[in-house]
Amino acid sequence: MKNIRHYLVVILLVLVLTAIVGFTLENVQLMPQAASRQAVPIDELFGWHFWTIAFLFSLIVGFMLYSIVVFRRKEGDEEDGDHIEGNVSLEIIWTLLPLVVVIAFAFKGGQALAEIQRVDPQAMRVNVTGVQWSWRFEYPEYGVSSNELVLPVNEQVLLKLRSLDVIHSFWVPEFRIKQDVLPGNLVRELRITPSEEGDYTVRCAEICGREHAYMTAPVVVVSESEFADWVAQKLASVSDDPVESGRALVEEFGCVACHSVDGTPKVGPTWLGTFGKEETLDDGSTVMVNEEYLYNSIRNPGDQIVEGFVNAMPAAIADSMTDEQVADVIEFIKSLK
Numbered sequence: 538m539k540n541i542r543h544y545l546v547v548i549l550l551v552l553v554l555t556a557i558v559g560f561t562l563e564n565v566q567l568m569p570q571a572a573s574r575q576a577v578p579i580d581e582l583f584g585w586h587f588w589t590i591a592f593l594f595s596l597i598v599g600f601m602l603y604s605i606v607v608f609r610r611k612e613g614d615e616e617d618g619d620h621i622e623g624n625v626s627l628e629i630i631w632t633l634l635p636l637v638v639v640i641a642f643a644f645k646g647g648q649a650l651a652e653i654q655r656v657d658p659q660a661m662r663v664n665v666t667g668v669q670w671s672w673r674f675e676y677p678e679y680g681v682s683s684n685e686l687v688l689p690v691n692e693q694v695l696l697k698l699r700s701l702d703v704i705h706s707f708w709v710p711e712f713r714i715k716q717d718v719l720p721g722n723l724v725r726e727l728r729i730t731p732s733e734e735g736d737y738t739v740r741c742a743e744i745c746g747r748e749h750a751y752m753t754a755p756v757v758v759v760s761e762s763e764f765a766d767w768v769a770q771k772l773a774s775v776s777d778d779p780v781e782s783g784r785a786l787v788e789e790f791g792c793v794a795c796h797s798v799d800g801t802p803k804v805g806p807t808w809l810g811t812f813g814k815e816e817t818l819d820d821g822s823t824v825m826v827n828e829e830y831l832y833n834s835i836r837n838p839g840d841q842i843v844e845g846f847v848n849a850m851p852a853a854i855a856d857s858m859t860d861e862q863v864a865d866v867i868e869f870i871k872s873l874k
C-alpha cells in the first residue's frame with residue numbers, strides 16, 4: 538500500500554514535468570517561420586519528437602529526483618539495501634514500449650517523406666548552380682537567369698541542382714528541406730512549394746572553403762503577378778551597353794564573391810583600377826593588364842597568378858560563359874577606374 542503511494546506521486550511528478558518541458562520546447566521557437574508546404578509534415582514530426590523528448594527526460598529525472606529526496610539514507614543507517622533479482626514484467630515493458638515508439642516514428646517519417654516528395658506535374662523548373670562561393674538560378678521555361686531565387690507563392694518549383702566544383706548544400710531554413718549539391722554532373726532534385734510571401738536566404742550548409750559562411754543568395758517569394766512582372770523586367774533589362782551587361786554578369790556568375798570593385802583585396806585581386814596597370818606575377822615577372830591578359834585570366838585562371846594570391850578560381854565558371862559574355866565582363870572591368 539505504501540509502495541502504491543510512492544508510484545502515484547512519481548507518476549504525477551513525471552506528468553507535470555512532461556507538460557512543463559513539452560510546452561517549453563514548443564514555445565521557445567527553436568525553428569524559424571515555416572514558409573513552405575513541405576515544412577508542415579516536418580514541423581509535425583518535430584512536435585512529436587519534442588513531446589517524446591519531454592516525456593523521456595521527465596521519466597528519468599522524475600524518478601531520480603523523487604528517490605534522492607524520499608529514499609535518502611537516514612542518519613545512523615549503516616545497513617545494505619534490499620537485494621533485487623530481476624523483474625520479468627518490467628523487462629517486457631521496457632523492450633516492447635520503445636519498439637512500438639520506434640515503429641510509430643518510422644511510419645510517421647515515411648509518411649512525411651512521401652508528402653515532401655509529392656510531385657506536381659505543373660512544377661516550374663529552375664536550374665541551380667552552386668560554385669565557390671555563389672549561387673546562380675536559371676529559369677529555362679522563361680529564358681532568364683539571376684543571382685536571386687524569385688518564386689511565385691503556392692506553386693511547386695522543381696530545383697535541379699548541380700555544383701561546378703566541390704560539394705555544397707542548398708538550404709533555406711524557412712522551407713525546412715535541404716539538398717546536397719554535387720559536382721560531376723550528378724544532378725540532384727528538390728521540390729519546394731513556398732507558402733508565404735517574403736524574403737528569405739539560401740545558405741550553403743556544407744563546408745566548402747574560405748568563403749563558405751558567406752555563400753548566400755536572396756530568395757524572394759512573391760505573388761503570381763509580381764513573378765510575371767519580374768520575368769518581364771528581367772527580359773527587358775538585357776542591356777545593349779556592354780558595361781551594364783558585364784555588371785549584371787559578374788553578379789549573376791558570382792565573380793564578385795572573390796573580386797571586389799572598390800579596391801579591397803578579397804580571395805582574388807580587386808578590379809578597381811586594374812586595367813592598364815602593370816601587375817607583378819607570382820614568378821616575379823610583370824605583365825600589362827590589357828584585354829588579352831583579362832581574357833586569358835578568365836578562361837585559364839591558373840595561367841598567370843598575381844603575386845600574393847593563389848589560384849582559387851574554378852575554371853568551370855568561365856566554361857559556362859560565352860565569348861560575348863566574357864567580352865562584356867572585360868568591358869565592365871575596364872570601366873572600373
Ligand code: CUA
Binds near residue numbers: 667704744746749
Ligand atoms: Cu558552398 Cu559551403
